[in-house]
Amino acid sequence: MPDHAPDPLRRNERSRQAILDASIALIGELGYDKVSIEAIARRAGVGKQTIYRWWSSKGAVVLEAATHSLDPVVSFPDTGDFAADLRTQLRGILKLIANTGFGSAYRGLIAAGQSDPELLSALFDQIIEPNVQAFGRRAALAQERGELRDDADVQALRDVVYGFVEYRLIHAMPIKPRHIDALLKIAFDGVR
């Protein structure tokens, strides 16, 4: 009965999803440092070798888990108001941090990356660079339409925005919607 034959691709996708979910959940409970590949495999209901077949290290699987959990919230809406659309995206990231292990996973990756340049560079390529591109496209539209000044330094603006959020995350300071509002007021209206 070919209709009921196991589909190795589908099975792999189900295992992959279980491994990524288990990584974020466990790190949320225990912190990055206390979670092992063995514990992730156990929670995901797969063998340790299944993880090592697809990822070279704990950093690699957690990076994919973090990237995957960011996916649904990281894109920019386009309502014709760049500041409002940024606020929407940032509030999505705040909710992800508040409700899942994403923030702990990201902090663990940043920490591990300080003595592992390959991991830091993979984090840049998989999380930061796609955001640089998406932010740049949304900002270019905003500049065409006058939502953003023509001469605004778009890449510096991006670093201001995510630098603020990452700084508060890394230093274990609370990040609430009012902090995002204060950030965007400064970045869009200036303090002078």
Add this chain to the structure above:
Amino acid sequence: MPDHAPDPLRRNERSRQAILDASIALIGELGYDKVSIEAIARRAGVGKQTIYRWWSSKGAVVLEAATHSLDPVVSFPDTGDFAADLRTQLRGILKLIANTGFGSAYRGLIAAGQSDPELLSALFDQIIEPNVQAFGRRAALAQERGELRDDADVQALRDVVYGFVEYRLIHAMPIKPRHIDALLKIAFDGVR
């Protein structure tokens, strides 16, 4: 001859300075992770026990070394132009990062602090909180004199400024004077 009797306080101060200098220099050469208390003691010309007598851990001695090396550049001048004074302070920090092991030491402390809440909290108390106070005092003067809007959120402005610098440092992105200029233009004039 009491004039030539050894002064234990002075000798301690000389050893302390040698230990702090050795910490920053070695971390600049090898990176935070590869530097041990033993190596710091050897470079400083003191016994390992001298370090353990004064500091409880490698994190503690490196934190004091980082704080001490920031001291000469972290205060704010007051020329009557807050943005220019911030630029001066930030350029001093950039030079410290470019010319010493301070940036590597700070990155190592941030990394270690992600799995050591006591160290992260000590870093906050010894480096961030004094800056919050000094920035707040300079900003209050700036608001009295109209260098800064009355309704500016001073603490959010501080997080914007140092968040930007720390973000680029942590992600191994270059930090040049033109990046500081772009940051201050956004923060003071806004992008809208």
